[in-house]
Amino acid sequence: MGSDPSPARIIFGGSPDFAVPCLAALADSRHDVVAVLTQPDRPAGRGRKLSAGPVKQFAIARGIDVLQPTTLSEAATQDALRTLRPDLMLIVAYGLLLPPAVLEIPRAGCINVHASLLPRWRGAAPIQAAILAGDEVSGVSIMRMEAGLDTGPVYATRKLTIAATETADSLHDRLAALGAELLTEVLDGILAGTVVATPQNHDAANYAGRISKTDAVIDWHRSANQIDRQVRAYRSWPVAETLLDGKRTRCWAAAPVRESASLDEPSGAPGRVIGVASDGIDVMTGDGVLRLTEIQMPGKQRMAAAQFANGYPVDGKLLGQ
Structure with a gap:
């Protein structure tokens, strides 16, 4: 991820398996993952026992501290994040809203890896939405986070072709890998300010709502x-x-x-x-x-x-x- 000798202090936020490749790329980089934010453990399996999610499992295996707040709106949680002195927060399918006070904590801001070519398919289910719409192309976007839902300026995108028989499972895995690949290439430039974000065309935006x-x-x-x-x-x-x-x-x-x-x-x-x-x-x-x-x-x-x-x-x- 570049030759800058000064590693950044990064907080990673993510929960499902889609986020693991990006966390793995970050953990293998020269940067310091000072903490992982992930959603609280949830009941799973026939016994409905509390089970750690994929991101938490990976973080524990790599010896990274894990934080599992139910919300990021509480002052105590925000203070805990400030004490970590992060240069950057990287969010990938975290699932909790980041209030403005949290967005302002890292020196270089908060960035998000999103599973679509923004501004197309902002929202919670972009992978499913692309298949439902019959899209022939999808991809990933790395954007700077702001108060709006997936409205921030975009640092980089990368495309892939959606196969005629593509399922949400297969597209999910391909986009997860693609996101980690793109992150590896642009992270140092984002931190150094040499990769510049471009505002989205909000008039071209559409939304992929939650699935029921x-x-x-x-x-x-x-x-x-x-x-x-x-x-x-x-x-x-x-x-x-x-x-x-x-x-x-x-x-x-x-x-x-x-x-x-x-x-x-x-x-x-x-x-x-x-x-x-x-x-x-x-x-x-x-x-x-x-x-x-x-x-x-x-x-x-x-x-x-x-x-x-x-x-x-x-x-x-x-x-x-």
Whole structure:
């Protein structure tokens, strides 16, 4: 990360696994990670025991002090951050709001690695939003944080191409690695003031709001391409779902098909199963046919849709009710 002999004192803030590659790059650099901010432990697993998140686990393994406040608005927490005398705060998918008083603590300010090409897809779920919209390009942005949501000037961006079959999981991993790569290249320049931030075009901004479970419910009146993107965008959570014989059925994988397994010209009400192919179940949509290739019934394991159809007659059934 450059040849400046003076290492910076950096506080890192992040919580999920998306943030780990950036923290790893920082920990391997010449700079001093004086503390890691991460969200409080949360219940996980069948026993619902408190579990440390990925960033905390990494920090502990590397011997970095961990702070887990429930909010950054309290004076005591802000005083604790000031005593660390940070030159910079680096935030990657932290999940807590940084009030103005915190933004002013580091000498060189606070920067954020964001999983989109700002100003497109500001907000909480840019990866899913890019897939849902059918974007062909995504990337990462490193910006200077300010009071607005992802509105700060941008130091650097890096693009990648979204594959036609990209899922949120695969794009997440690629962007996480790309963010760490870009951070490694520009961090010293940001600290030295030689990398200058450019204001965003706020008129071109759009937002990716938080995802809810209801977003995953399939509307079969939409096109096959739209539903395919929905399945790929929500593959890790909350997972696209529909009703089969009144049972909530998860749809883990699907693809639009040009030639249906139906013996006739594809037709029927949206949601109607019109045939079973060797690799899936063909469902009529509002525009085109979608082939479900991996599904999961309640209380059952995920399985190939064609295998499921061998033991559970689905031809002619209407999904979504």
